[in-house]
Amino acid sequence: MTKILMTSVSDDEIPAIKAYEARNNIEIVMSRDEFHPENTPDLTGIDGLVIQQTATIGGDAAFYEKLKAGGLQQIATRTAGYDMVPVALAKAAGLKVTNVPAYSPRSVAEMALMQIFRLLRRTPEFDARIAANDFRWEGLQSREIHSVTVGIIGAGRIGGTLAQMLHVLGATVLAYDVKPREELKELVTYVSKAELLAQSDVISLHVDLNPTSTGLLTAPDFAQMKVGGLLVNASRGPVINTDDLIAALEAGKLHAAALDTVEDESAVFNHDLRETGVPDARIQKLLDMPNVILTPHIAFFTNIAVENMVDISLDDTMQIIKGETSAHEI
DSSP states (O other): OOEEEEOSOOGGGHHHHHHHHHHHTOEEEEOSSOOOGGGOOOOTTOOEEEEOOSSOOOOOHHHHHHHHHTTOOEEEESSSOOTTSOHHHHHHTTOEEEOOTTSOHHHHHHHHHHHHHHHHHTHHHHHHHHHTTOOOOTTOOOOOGGGSEEEEEOOSHHHHHHHHHHHHTTOEEEEEOSSOOGGGTTTOEEOOHHHHHHHOSEEEEOOOOSTTTTTOBOHHHHHHSOTTEEEEEOSOGGGBOHHHHHHHHHHTSEEEEEESOOTTGGGTTTSOOTTTOOOOHHHHHHHHOTTEEEOOSOTTOSHHHHHHHHHHHHHHHHHHHTTOOOTTBO
16 A cells, blocks of 8 residues: 655644545555654655655755665655755655645735735734723724735736735736736736835735745845835745844834744744744744734645645655656656
């Protein structure tokens, strides 16, 4: 019987995993731990590996060669991002790497839209006042979404879905993408990055993480933005330089930010830190800022997205085990 190891499994994934196991008559071994060389479980009899994590697997060439020699043919990540897998080392060892590029664009787009509404309607500020028994509304006038310009950086599957939602709501939508999509040109106006930064009331980030997107927004970029602008990041943390973001927020250049992902999040997000506290000083700083909404990388976390992530990653794994080709091979 085919046996597949799935790591970083959460309780919310188990029903979908068990359903797939029953449908395909295979055995899926579930581990709650991330996959790293220092805590690699016993892989005896394991035919396939499916991971989900933000921290890199790590390891050297010898580690991936050992995985291949032990019988593995692939590594599947049930996420769109795959920077946690040293792809070059894995492929050099003969391992195929797959990801799930489109598990549910709506899940992330809906989260971004919700955060845009929250920032425009200033609900975090009202929440803070009400928590202090201050029920005044003076000074917190909000804006209607059809009266603002939203700039989307990265108008791919997720950014394009958000653009469609914003268009229906009457917002003016700008987009910056190195590969403009013809089907979106009736919904958005493609502009340069500099134009988007200067003209947008709200900026929403939806790029994948790669060498060209790392540090996409730094101090010079924040300087180009409208004073009092709003920023939403539902892509990846390293896209924004955190120190520069904090400086822009403190200086009032940015009015507020909603961040579902931040630099160095892997030691904080999806961990229970009630007893120990947050170990990262910059993340703690963001948590302490009244004009920041921080969520722990959960924009993807919906019923449909989780089921698709499980099913697609396992389908890819099964195809490679059978000697077939996966459309999601990197």
